[in-house]
Amino acid sequence: MDIIVCIKRVPDLAEAGLEIAADGRGLRTEDLDFDINEWDDYAVEAAVRLKEQHGGVVTAITVGDEDAEEVLRRALAMGADQAILLDDAAFAGADPFAIATALHACIRSLPFDVVLCGAVTSDGASGQVGGMLAALLDVPQVALATGLEVDGGRARVRHEVEGGLEREVEVALPCLITAQSGLNQPRYVSIRGIRKVADVAIAARSAGDLGLAATAVGEAGSRVRLEGLLLPPAGKRAEILEGSLDAAVATLVERLRERGGL
Numbered sequence: 605m606d607i608i609v610c611i612k613r614v615p616d617l618a619e620a621g622l623e624i625a626a627d628g629r630g631l632r633t634e635d636l637d638f639d640i641n642e643w644d645d646y647a648v649e650a651a652v653r654l655k656e657q658h659g660g661v662v663t664a665i666t667v668g669d670e671d672a673e674e675v676l677r678r679a680l681a682m683g684a685d686q687a688i689l690l691d692d693a694a695f696a697g698a699d700p701f702a703i704a705t706a707l708h709a710c711i712r713s714l715p716f717d718v719v720l721c722g723a724v725t726s727d728g729a730s731g732q733v734g735g736m737l738a739a740l741l742d743v744p745q746v747a748l749a750t751g752l753e754v755d756g757g758r759a760r761v762r763h764e765v766e767g768g769l770e771r772e773v774e775v776a777l778p779c780l781i782t783a784q785s786g787l788n789q790p791r792y793v794s795i796r797g798i799r800k801v802a803d804v805a806i807a808a809r810s811a812g813d814l815g816l817a818a819t820a821v822g823e824a825g826s827r828v829r830l831e832g833l834l835l836p837p838a839g840k841r842a843e844i845l846e847g848s849l850d851a852a853v854a855t856l857v858e859r860l861r862e863r864g865g866l
């Protein structure tokens with residue numbers, strides 16, 4: 605079975621004080637730690653488990669610069685067999701559609717039965733790349749997978765639907781699945797494990813290598829234009845409700861009524 609997993613290197617924003625970069629169009633990331641996007645960790649684990657059950661080849665792909673190699677090495681340490689870095693100045697300023705365009709151009713030249721993506725990223729958080737990629741590849745997609753089994757050319761997927769519900773669907777391969785938290789418990793990656801794959805060659809591809817014009821990717825190939833980022837003004841109107849829990853709840857209900865929320 606040929607399995608492809610799309611992964612992204614993201615800054616750890618959980619504990620960081622966010623600052624907007626000087627150009628007003630991104631975050632200052634100089635002092636931040638980076639790692640694989642959490643949902644992509646579930647996707648890599650699912651890919652490696654499918655290989656362990658059915659045999660085959662797992663290929664990890666990222667669109668990023670040379671620093672993004674570290675998440676590819678992490679995927680290799682988890683059990684991926686090969687890794688591809690889509691790296692080109694022309695990819696800069698991409699919206700989700702332009703990222704999906706680059707991924708599609710790479711994946712269409714590879715054999716694949718299952719493509720795995722994360723459901724969402726912890727930075728961009730659009731949750732759009734997987735769906736767009738499935739549409740470009742013209743394969744069925746199941747989003748927000750919390751369970752996955754492949755058998756006889758079909759994937760049985762448990763996935764989240766609206767209202768906090770889950771259901772099980774079956775799709776024919778090839779298909780694209782986006783991984784939700786709860787799909788699995790990703791295996792631990794030790795420093796020794798990363799060292800073991802330090803010499804594995806990572807294939808690099810430019811837009812030209814993928815047969816893409818520079819105008820089809822990056823900012824030029826994007827459907828969304830980012831005008832700028834703004835931090836919300838400091839919360840002057842925040843009110844801490846004091847007193848016992850009952851008193852605080854009573855005040856909260858009163859405030860909501862006053863503002864038309866109830």
Ligand SMILES: Cc1cc2nc3c(=O)[nH]c(=O)nc-3n(C[C@H](O)[C@H](O)[C@H](O)COP(=O)(O)OP(=O)(O)OC[C@H]3O[C@@H](n4cnc5c(N)ncnc54)[C@H](O)[C@@H]3O)c2cc1C
Nearest residue numbers: 667697698699700721722724725728729730731732733830
């Ligand atoms: C107009 C615009 C301009 C932007 N300009 C920049 C910029 O200059 N620099 C910058 O760093 N960011 C920029 N971004 C943000 C960046 O391009 C987004 O992170 C990207 O579009 C992916 O969207 P997302 O993170 O919301 O992914 P989601 O749709 O939330 O991701 C879902 C899944 O898609 C896959 N995926 C997502 N991104 C990648 C990737 N890069 N490689 C492989 N797989 C991936 C992963 O499996 C991921 O879990 C810009 C965004 C917009 C809208």
